[in-house]
Amino acid sequence: MGSSIKDSFLSASFRFKKLDACYPSHCCIPLNEWVVMDKITNGCVCTSSRLNVTEIQTCMHLSRPAISQILNSLEKKGYIIRDIDLSDRRKLYVTATPKGSAVLKETKVSYEQMLNEVVSKFGEEDMFQLIDYLNRLVDIYEGVNNRPCHRKE
Numbered sequence: 469m470g471s472s473i474k475d476s477f478l479s480a481s482f483r484f485k486k487l488d489a490c491y492p493s494h495c496c497i498p499l500n501e502w503v504v505m506d507k508i509t510n511g512c513v514c515t516s517s518r519l520n521v522t523e524i525q526t527c528m529h530l531s532r533p534a535i536s537q538i539l540n541s542l543e544k545k546g547y548i549i550r551d552i553d554l555s556d557r558r559k560l561y562v563t564a565t566p567k568g569s570a571v572l573k574e575t576k577v578s579y580e581q582m583l584n585e586v587v588s589k590f591g592e593e594d595m596f597q598l599i600d601y602l603n604r605l606v607d608i609y610e611g612v613n614n615r616p617c618h619r620k621e
Contacts, residue, residue: 496571496574496575497545497547497571497572497575499579500538501538501541501542501547502572502575502579503528504524504528504535504538504539504542505542505547505548505564505568505571505572506572506576507519507524507527507528508524508548508562508563508564508568509564509568509569509572519561519562519563520553520559520560520561520562521535521536521539521550521559521560521561521562522559524562539562542568545567545568546565546567546568547564547565547567547568547571547572548562548563548564548565548568549562549563549565550562551563
């Protein structure tokens with residue numbers, strides 16, 4: 469395989485990583501925090517009304533350090549509270565504060581409009597195909613490395 473295709477792939481990968489900077493600048497919460505807030509408020513697939521940190525981590529495919537960093541930032545801003553489960557002190561539950569819910573509601577329209585525009589311009593069929601390709605690529609990476617992909621924080 470030529471170095472040209474590998475260089476092009478790496479270049480595209482780095483451009484893709486920078487997409488977070490392209491999200492609406494007037495939003496007072498970064499995209500990664502917004503997505504986690506959305507999961508906390510609207511839930512992942514979970515069995516209780518409260519969401520525990522492990523469920524968020526699994527649902528979002530994030531490493532423990534990454535989810536901790538995001539939750540620390542959200543807690544510092546007053547958007548979430550963390551509670552230890554009294555029956556199992558190893559479990560930590562996360563809930564949105566009224567302030568966090570308000571910020572999520574304020575920014576939801578901007579993020580959804582932007583994402584809708586991206587899907588509209590790219591095309592639904594192409595977007596589904598891209599999602600499939602990206603999932604296959606991650607599966608291949610995980611197979612090559614023999615472990616799930618997590619960024620080192």
